[in-house]
Amino acid sequence: MARVVIEDATYENVEKVMPKVVDRFSIDWNGKRVLVKPNMLGHFNFNENSGSTTHPAVVYAVVKALRNKGAHVIVGDNPALAGLQENVRCARRSGILEASDGAYKNISDETVEVKMKARLLDHVLISKDVLDVDYMVSLPRFKTHIFTTISGAVKNSFGIVLGGEKPKVHLKAPNNLAFSEALVDIFQVRPPELTIMDGIIGMEGNGPSTSGILRPIGKILASDNAVSLDAVMCHMMGIKPERVNYMKIAAERNLAEFDPYQMDLIGKLEVLPSFKLPFGFIANTRFGMMINKWLTGIWVQNKVKVNNKVCKKCYNCVKVCPPKAMHVPQKKDFPTVDQDICILCYCCVEVCPENALEVKGFSSFLDRWRGQDKVPPAPPPKPKDGDPVQPNP
Numbered sequence: 296m297a298r299v300v301i302e303d304a305t306y307e308n309v310e311k312v313m314p315k316v317v318d319r320f321s322i323d324w325n326g327k328r329v330l331v332k333p334n335m336l337g338h339f340n341f342n343e344n345s346g347s348t349t350h351p352a353v354v355y356a357v358v359k360a361l362r363n364k365g366a367h368v369i370v371g372d373n374p375a376l377a378g379l380q381e382n383v384r385c386a387r388r389s390g391i392l393e394a395s396d397g398a399y400k401n402i403s404d405e406t407v408e409v410k411m412k413a414r415l416l417d418h419v420l421i422s423k424d425v426l427d428v429d430y431m432v433s434l435p436r437f438k439t440h441i442f443t444t445i446s447g448a449v450k451n452s453f454g455i456v457l458g459g460e461k462p463k464v465h466l467k468a469p470n471n472l473a474f475s476e477a478l479v480d481i482f483q484v485r486p487p488e489l490t491i492m493d494g495i496i497g498m499e500g501n502g503p504s505t506s507g508i509l510r511p512i513g514k515i516l517a518s519d520n521a522v523s524l525d526a527v528m529c530h531m532m533g534i535k536p537e538r539v540n541y542m543k544i545a546a547e548r549n550l551a552e553f554d555p556y557q558m559d560l561i562g563k564l565e566v567l568p569s570f571k572l573p574f575g576f577i578a579n580t581r582f583g584m585m586i587n588k589w590l591t592g593i594w595v596q597n598k599v600k601v602n603n604k605v606c607k608k609c610y611n612c613v614k615v616c617p618p619k620a621m622h623v624p625q626k627k628d629f630p631t632v633d634q635d636i637c638i639l640c641y642c643c644v645e646v647c648p649e650n651a652l653e654v655k656g657f658s659s660f661l662d663r664w665r666g667q668d669k670v671p672p673a674p675p676p677k678p679k680d681g682d683p684v685q686p687n688p
Contacts, residue, residue, distance in 0.1 A: 297520035297551060299527050301562030304495055304515040306352040313356035313491075316517050317364065319561060320489055325365035327429040331357055331398070332487070334436050334451050335372045335385045336504060336645060346498045346509045349434045351394030353493045353515070357434060358396055366430075370395035371402035373422060373458045375615055375646055381458070400424065406457050413480040415467050421455045425485050433487040433521060437512060437528060438498035441573045441654065442471060442641045443478070444539045446503045447528050448490045448521035452482040462617035462642065469618075469638035475541035479548065482521070490524050492516040499532075499571040501654070504645045508571060522551030523558055530555060532570045599637060599644065599652055603629045606651040612643035 300319045304312045317324075333349035354370065361368050374385040382401045386392035392399050402422035409426075410418050425431065433451050440446035456464065468477040494514040498507035512531075518524035522545045529536040536542040536553045545551060555564055601612075606629050613621045613630050620637040621630050632643075644652040 296559050297523035298559040300517040302515045309352050310356040313360040317360045327366050329366045329368050329430045330424055330428040331370045331432045333372055333391050333434040335374045347504055348389045349436050349493050351390035354391050355394040368398045369400045370398045371400045372454045375458055415477050420457045420460045425455045431487040433490040435492050437494035439502040439573050441501045447525040449482045449525055465617035465640045472540055478541045479544045490518055490521040501573050520551050526553040531567050533566050599632050602651045602653055605649050607649050611646045615642045615646050
């Protein structure tokens, strides 16, 4: 039975709250090497106030709490853009480098090729430290994702893959269903022993970058099962976990329980009212993907377009695009999108610091029709025996 903790917190008091959260789990940290893996996006312009990366206050609180338990802590992640210098620049700009209190390490320096027996991936290149440490503590942020609907605990494990290798995964898994399968495959290479989610200020709408909308939540969530933690996040967002493709795949592999009443739940699970999902949510369903595949036109087929009035010509979108659909026609021109080869992975949207990449099409039409995809809060699941959930003391 997975244990899930929901604790009230602010960035001002999270340092005091974190030891209590860590103590909820029976893990012997003393003398162990622990990798703390925050969530850093692929451009150093995403700072601590962007809502896209793990807040440095949470990183510092976790590092301090684990050190007080006798752990030898390193902090590291692999942001999307390739290059060893980009890794440190992202960490510095996000505030995570300083918050690591000397524990930050560029885990892109040493890598290991892991052979896989997956349908889409035969190998993956990951950071060596991921396999060398005794424990891994994942620090995702509570947020939505325009491609995968949510970007929580399982999605944070995509960061064990070297930044420059991520486009190759997208090419081998070019749509939502395929990428969801690959994402679970990568997650299973090295599941974290503990996941602590930054839900103090989350993100709704078209996350996980500057397109998303900040949403005060005031919670720290933690679990010894990352998939169960994502299930709880889904319930708080007002959606059924199985409607998220990678969650459905995880359930088919028996990786977690989705019913909160079958979890060891500590704290109060509350649905966030009128939580906004990404407008691409409809396209992530089998029905939506079928429509996008067989019908054409501006109101049906999703398309990524560059807003030249906002674009600053940093060309990060060109660097990160897996199929090379983003290109610059002539030197110093604005980037353009070759719609014939674009796979709608939205990597360009994620790394654009100016929010200059816009998604147009059927999903955005539905989004406007439904009022920015506002969904009514879902009621908490009913217990089988008719009794309310009683949190542990």
